[in-house]
Amino acid sequence: MWEALFTATNAIAALAWLALLLLPRIALVRSAIMYAGAGLLCLIYAVCFALVISGSVDPVGGATAAASRPDLLSIPGIQGFFATQGGVVIGWTHYLAFDLFTGLWIASDADNKGFRRWSQAPFLLATYLVGPIGLLAWLLVRERRARVVARAADSR
Template identity: 40%
Template structure:
């Protein structure tokens, strides 16, 4: 498999989805498109690759069998071209999902887009750090923990 090509395509596609999320109007059709066409397509790509990769049907570039039970096993998996690519697609799909939730929740509670964009950037680049920034922002504005963390 051409892991570099798969990486480049999925990475650029995810970046396009993030730009749409950050700057396009959040009309229902756009949000639905981001959910299914962005998150769904990335998750589907991951699903199409992960099973054949883990079962050895496609060559991921690792000589060791997949092992998620030890740090050494995870390091070996992620150090191979296939493992790194599929791991990255995993991050892309989940981070976009979280970013979409943050954006929709922030819209619901009236946070201006100029305030959302830096938080979305942190969700894109640092995942959980961006999410905690948003949760802290929600908590400081509304002072309700449950309301700040419950997805809708």
């Protein structure tokens, strides 16, 4: 079960990122990335997390789900949870959903600030591969453009 979910979530994320990078950013495409991409990943995360926390599904994949409820209030408990297939898939799905949402925000912000699509690609790829580093890089670059755009708006 966990292997199939891992494959499915990676496919959903990869398709959404390809759409974000390559397709025109018309409303339909942006909505598809938001809801069929990030939203679906969030739903998968929420359902899997609830099933594991409730004890309905074993994160290890064994038969005794109730005995394997994770302790997420301590470092050893979190280490134990992430040592299971379910913990890895749930955690990875969390990363995929948030990184995709962040990439969508970066793309929208860059479009609004007049950055060309080709200049957005490095930030989007960095966000896909190493989320917080891509976001940090974008925040550093966008700051100067944000000030220029704000000054232009103030002078009108």
